Amino acid sequence: MPDVGMVGPLGNAASFQSVPHLTNHETGEWNKNPLENGWNISMMAKAALLLAQVPFLELPILNGFVMLIQRQVLEVIGFMNEEEFPYGYGEENDFAIRCASAGFKVGLAPHVYVWHHKTKSYTSSERQHLLKYSGELLKHKYGTKLREAVKNLRWSSDLLGIRNSFETTLNSSAESLSSSLSILFILNIMGKKSKFMLHGGWISLVQEAVGLCLQGAYSRIAVSEQLIDNFNNAFPVAHKHGIFVGLKAVSYTDLATEITSKGVLYDYYVATHWSTVEAVQRVVKKYPNAISGYYVQDIETGFLTQVRQKIVVSKTYFAAKSGFVFVKTKWLQQQLLQNFNVSAYLISPTLDTKIFFSRTSSWSLRIFSVCAMIRVETARRNPLKTLKILIDLKTQYQGRVIINVFGSAPEDIQRFLFQNNLTYNVSALTVLGILNRNEIADLLRRSDVFLDFSEWQAFGRSGLEAMGCGCVPMLPMHGGTSEYAVHLKNSILIDTRSTTSALLFFHQILTGKVNLTKLRIKAIETAKLFSIEVVSTKTFQLFRKFHEEWRVKRYLNPSLWYKD
Structure with a gap:
């Protein structure tokens, strides 16, 4: 973004860039947004990344607590005005207006959060004096332009949306964001009359999720709500970890909407069946910095009879290839590459050795x-x-x-x-x-x-x-x-x-x-060799490595946000 001249982050006490609240509803003053119980700065920063819809949001002026300024801006308009604002306060607004007047964009990086301790250089009375002085000076210099800027910031629907998203997240995502990694696996929707019958794919998925929990990840599996008791009874260890999440959705459009409406943020949203790929794509469209995954457990085109359905299934492999596609056998890896030109990561299969163990005596x-x-x-x-x-x-x-x-x-x-x-x-x-x-x-x-x-x-x-x-x-x-x-x-x-x-x-x-x-x-x-405890370490490392590389790419190359 070469035309961006000046950018600032979200923060706890950053005037119009503050999250989750703009003002204190009792005093009417700027809210300092102390950290909620169970939250820390790293969790807030992670929430900012996952909630961000765009890498840049144009604003008329910025809070001056943290700013990133392109060198070319300094070459064109010079430095901040130390003559008129010798003690700070107001100089960032003056600089932002001059920057925009020179043709550069000024705005917010909504995927970045920085904690602000507030005034450390001045006493409260000194700060109030400086604010009054700079306010009068800015009003004299920019008048209507400054008033319009403040008005636009105060009533910005984009900033309001960011604050609302943070407020919802603070009420629902503490556990997922406090973990080193968070993953939501999404099962296909089961009708209300569907029988609960265990099959190998489900067992594999649950064991992988349990293994990731053992490694410190926040791992959950979304299942149709009417079957959640069946899953909890069939997998007591997974139930102990709280792995199963019940969803009411009866269509895949509703499924994506329900997942996002819960306000729980995950690093990964993983389809586990061809029918859930579209729902995952919808979710990551709202959360573009989350990773869309696809756990391919079989080549479904091999046992479907209708040509039209085979085409639909084939398209899901292509749709998912830009994310994290993974399989548990080399054969599946080869089939995806040879038949669909889709590269997949390989995780090791798992065995629950606490259930499947041997006795040699008889x-x-x-x-x-x-x-x-x-x-x-x-x-x-x-x-x-x-x-x-x-x-x-x-x-x-x-x-x-x-x-x-x-x-x-x-x-x-x-x-x-x-x-x-x-x-x-x-x-x-x-x-x-x-x-x-x-x-x-x-x-x-x-x-x-x-x-x-x-x-x-x-x-x-x-x-x-x-x-x-x-x-x-x-x-x-x-x-x-x-x-x-x-x-x-x-x-x-x-x-x-x-x-x-x-x-x-x-x-x-x-x-x-x-x-x-x-x-x-x-x-x-x-x-x-395939026990959950042995295998889960490598699986967790693979997920974490992909996530770290993904996150760096998103920070360094904002154009990736607009692909697909």
């Missing part, structure tokens, strides 16, 4: 046990082929094998088979229905092999959870499972285009050709 004493998740409503999880493999395995080995399935109710599985004109003997399997996380962990500890016969997995959380419980996962070789799974080292990777590969490996295990104990021990060792 390995050699039990009948060979297999478990699998059946999700009849998710075609890419290959429910039909998974059931066929398990029934064929039971038919071939009878009492030598125990097979448990979970993830769908027994009646839903029967209905699914009927709809597909199949008569599989599901009674040969033990159908446990929908289990909670602790029940899944108990099942995995009782099992020797966990079968995931999905067409592909962007990550495959259940496979890593199985490892933590000492259960060897049999996983699709296609996708992101290689982030933790190494074939015949700690897992078994199979080609899920044919059921033959899975049955072949089951046969090799049961005939002793695959050393399951060796795989199991390595699986447990691998799982420990």
